[in-house]
Amino acid sequence: MSAPEQIRIVSRDSPMALAQVERVRSELAAAHPGVRTEVVPVKTTGDTWLGDLSQVEGKGAFTKEVDAALLAGEADLAVHCVKDVPADRPLPAGTVFAAFLKRDDVRDALVHPGGLTLDELAPGTRIGTSSVRRVAQLAATHPHLRCVPFRGNANRRLEKLAAGEADALLLAVSGLERIGRTDVISEILSPEAMMPPVGAGILALQCREDDTALIEAVAVLGDPDTHREADAERMFLHVLQGHCNSPIAGTAKVHRTGDLSLRACVFTPDGKTRLNAHEWAGRLDPATLGTSVAVALLRQGAREIIDGIPH
Numbered sequence: 181m182s183a184p185e186q187i188r189i190v191s192r193d194s195p196m197a198l199a200q201v202e203r204v205r206s207e208l209a210a211a212h213p214g215v216r217t218e219v220v221p222v223k224t225t226g227d228t229w230l231g232d233l234s235q236v237e238g239k240g241a242f243t244k245e246v247d248a249a250l251l252a253g254e255a256d257l258a259v260h261c262v263k264d265v266p267a268d269r270p271l272p273a274g275t276v277f278a279a280f281l282k283r284d285d286v287r288d289a290l291v292h293p294g295g296l297t298l299d300e301l302a303p304g305t306r307i308g309t310s311s312v313r314r315v316a317q318l319a320a321t322h323p324h325l326r327c328v329p330f331r332g333n334a335n336r337r338l339e340k341l342a343a344g345e346a347d348a349l350l351l352a353v354s355g356l357e358r359i360g361r362t363d364v365i366s367e368i369l370s371p372e373a374m375m376p377p378v379g380a381g382i383l384a385l386q387c388r389e390d391d392t393a394l395i396e397a398v399a400v401l402g403d404p405d406t407h408r409e410a411d412a413e414r415m416f417l418h419v420l421q422g423h424c425n426s427p428i429a430g431t432a433k434v435h436r437t438g439d440l441s442l443r444a445c446v447f448t449p450d451g452k453t454r455l456n457a458h459e460w461a462g463r464l465d466p467a468t469l470g471t472s473v474a475v476a477l478l479r480q481g482a483r484e485i486i487d488g489i490p491h
């Protein structure tokens with residue numbers, strides 16, 4: 181089947197989101213020379229509300245307006261960071277993921293203007309992050325550091341850091357790559373030091389489910405290993421049913437042997453309790469692996485931890 185002549189791509193309007201759209205446009209141009217693309221930028225609640233995300237809709241704050249534009253027919257293709265797409269509920273009715281692009285770096289980076297590493301930071305150093313996952317892990321490993329709430333797109337956070345609103349930041353390596361600012365990285369944290377979130381570094385392409393021509397056309401951009409990792413991670417989070425204040429980390433990996441593993445953790449906000457699970461898929465499909473890892477954490481008391489956190 182031939183590709184559609186024109187594809188309207190909807191996305192958030194942050195510099196990172198627009199860089200993601202450029203990647204999609206160039207991969208589309210390579211796969212389907214001659215296809216025309218148009219960008220439809222939208223602002224999401226998560227972009228305009230810089231307070232506590234749990235006070236607005238929390239999950240979905242970065243995706244709702246993008247999904248609405250897709251469903252209203254104002255655009256044909258949405259580009260999302262999988263990390264920002266709620267996994268506890270199905271995708272908005274009438275939409276599907278048509279492809280997961282090849283995964284970028286899953287790790288977090290420390291941005292410290294003086295170039296120090298996490299272990300070198302002095303007691304009381306203010307780390308700008310509103311991520312409960314990052315706060316809980318830092319509390320466990322570096323209790324002498326102080327996290328201060330920090331929201332806004334990555335460029336905005338770097339500006340706020342330069343203005344002295346924090347002494348250092350934690351940001352995703354993939355995000356810094358997309359905005360062309362890896363120069364600010366003072367240390368890349370291993371997944372052991374800072375477990376990544378579900379969906380880290382993955383971009384998903386979402387279409388209306390009846391748009392079969394487009395679904396077929398963009399499927400060639402999909403990466404099969406990334407798809408397996410995303411399925412395992414998202415099913416893990418779906419079974420666990422977290423909320424926007426629950427510190428949860430999870431990262432799947434397709435190894436050179438082709439086998440898939442999933443490591444995941446649930447933390448208390450103070451980082452004092454950390455539940456761990458690590459399983460291999462073996463004969464299980466990715467979603468069943470995700471279910472199994474979630475059940476392993478539930479057996480250790482994950483439900484009680486998650487439900488005990490105010491939200």
Ligand SMILES: NCc1[nH]cc(CCC(=O)O)c1CC(=O)O
Nearest residue numbers: 261263351352354355380381382
């Ligand atoms: N919450 C914002 C957001 N959504 C996705 C990324 C990073 C890129 C990715 O993981 O795809 C970021 C920035 C960050 O966490 O530093």
